[in-house]
Amino acid sequence: xxxxxxxxxxxxxxxxxxxxxxxxxxxxxxxxxxxxxxxxxxxxxxxxxxxxxxxxxxxxxxxxxxxxxxxxxxxxxxxxxxxxxxxxxxxxxxxxxxxxxxxxxxxxxxxxxxxxxxxxxxxxxxxxxxxxxxxxxxxxxxxxxxxxxxxxxxxxxxxxxxxxxxxxxxxxxxxxxxxxxxxxxxxxxxxxxxxxxxxxxxxxxxxxxxxxxxxxxxxxxxxxxxxxxxxxxxxxxxxxxxxxxxxxxxxxxxxxxxxxxxxxxxxxxxxxxxxxxxxxxxxxxxxxxxxxxxxxxxxxxxxxxxxxxxxxxxxxxxxxxxxxxxxxxxxxxxxxxxxxxx
Ligand code: KG4
Ligand code: ZN
Numbered sequence: 001x002x003x004x005x006x007x008x009x010x011x012x013x014x015x016x017x018x019x020x021x022x023x024x025x026x027x028x029x030x031x032x033x034x035x036x037x038x039x040x041x042x043x044x045x046x047x048x049x050x051x052x053x054x055x056x057x058x059x060x061x062x063x064x065x066x067x068x069x070x071x072x073x074x075x076x077x078x079x080x081x082x083x084x085x086x087x088x089x090x091x092x093x094x095x096x097x098x099x100x101x102x103x104x105x106x107x108x109x110x111x112x113x114x115x116x117x118x119x120x121x122x123x124x125x126x127x128x129x130x131x132x133x134x135x136x137x138x139x140x141x142x143x144x145x146x147x148x149x150x151x152x153x154x155x156x157x158x159x160x161x162x163x164x165x166x167x168x169x170x171x172x173x174x175x176x177x178x179x180x181x182x183x184x185x186x187x188x189x190x191x192x193x194x195x196x197x198x199x200x201x202x203x204x205x206x207x208x209x210x211x212x213x214x215x216x217x218x219x220x221x222x223x224x225x226x227x228x229x230x231x232x233x234x235x236x237x238x239x240x241x242x243x244x245x246x247x248x249x250x251x252x253x254x255x256x257x258x259x260x261x262x263x264x265x266x267x268x269x270x271x272x273x274x275x276x277x278x279x280x281x282x283x284x285x286x287x288x289x290x291x292x293x294x295x296x297x298x299x300x301x302x303x304x305x306x307x308x309x310x311x312x313x314x315x316x317x318x319x320x321x322x323x324x325x326x327x328x329x330x331x332x333x334x335x336x337x338x339x340x341x342x
Pocket of ligand 2: 112116137269270301302
C-alpha cells in the first residue's frame with residue numbers, strides 16, 4: 001500500500017510518501033524556525049497560518065519526487081491528529097481529509113508520539129518488539145514499554161518540564177536564540193568538564209519519573225552569579241547542563257530495562273539527536289548487553305516519514321477515520337490499540 005503522510009503538529013510543515021514494499025519514497029520538512037525566532041518560542045496562530053500556506057506545495061513536491069500523480073497512485077493518507085497545537089493540527093487534518101475525500105481513499109489520524117516511537121522502523125536494521133522506549137522531545141519525556149505497534153505501557157514521565165524544554169529554557173538563559181537545544185549542545189562541546197555541576201533530578205529516589213524544572217533554576221543561579229558571561233563561561237554552563245540531563249536520562253533508561261527485564265532500547269524524539277546522549281546511552285547499554293536503536297538524525301525531530309510509518313501500519317490493517325475533520329490537542333498514548341483493533 002502506498003500512502004501520503006502529513007505532519008503539522010507544531011512548527012514543522014512536512015509531507016512524505018511511503019510504500020509498504022519499497023519503503024520511504026520521498027519526504028520534505030519545512031521548519032518555521034525563522035518565523036518564530038524573534039518571539040523566542042512558537043506562536044500558535046502564526047504556526048497555523050504558515051502551515052496553511054506551506055503544506056500543499058510540499059505535498060505536490062513529494063508526490064512528484066515519488067513519481068505519484070494524484071489519486072491513482074496514492075491508496076491512503078495519514079496525518080498527525082494530535083497531540084499538539086490544535087490550530088496547527090487542524091490545518092494538516094483538513095488538507096488530509098479533503099484530499100482523501102477528493103481521491104476516494106481512506107485516511108487516518110496518527111498519534112504524533114507513536115510516530116516518534118516508530119521512527120527507527122525506517123532504518124535498515126529496525127528494533128524488535130518488545131522493547132523499552134525513551135521518548136525525549138520538546139513537550140514529552142517518557143519511558144514506555146512497547147509490546148508492539150499500538151501496545152504502549154507508560155513506565156514513567158516527567159512531572160514538569162520535558163528534557164527538550166530543559167535544553168531550550170537553559171539556552172535562553174545563556175542568550176542563545178530559539179530553538180536553543182541544538183545550539184546549547186553545540187557550545188557544550190567546548191565546555192570544561194566539571195566546572196559546573198548541576199543536580200541529577202530524582203536519581204536518588206526509586207521510580208521512573210523525571211523532573212527537569214529545577215535545572216533551569218540552577219542554570220539561572222549560575223548565570224546570575226557572574227556579572228558578565230564569557231564565551232567559555234557559557235560553554236561551561238552548557239556542558240554542565242547537558243551532562244545533568246543526559247546522566248538522568250541514561251540512569252532512568254537502564255532502570256526501566258532492569259524493571260521490565262528487556263534488552264532492547266529505543267531512543268527517539270528531538271533530543272535523541274543529541275550526540276552526548278547517544279554516546280553515553282550507547283556505552284551504558286553495551287555494558288549491559290542491551291541493543292539501543294535511534295532514528296537517523298533527520299527523523300529525530302518532527303517529520304512526516306515517521307507519521308507515514310505509523311499511518312501505514314494502521315491503514316494497511318484496514319483502519320480509517322470517518323469523514324469529519326478531527327484533531328486532539330491532548331491524546332493519551334496508552335489509549336492507542338494495535339492496528340486494526342478498534
Ligand atoms: O520531537 P521534536 O522535534 O518536537 C516535539 O515533538 O517536541 O523535539 C524538539 C526538541 C526541542 O526541545 C529541541 O531543542 C530538542 O528537541 N533538540 C535537541 C537537539 N536537537 C533537538 N536537544 C538537545 N540536543 C540536540 N542536538
Ligand atoms: Zn515531535
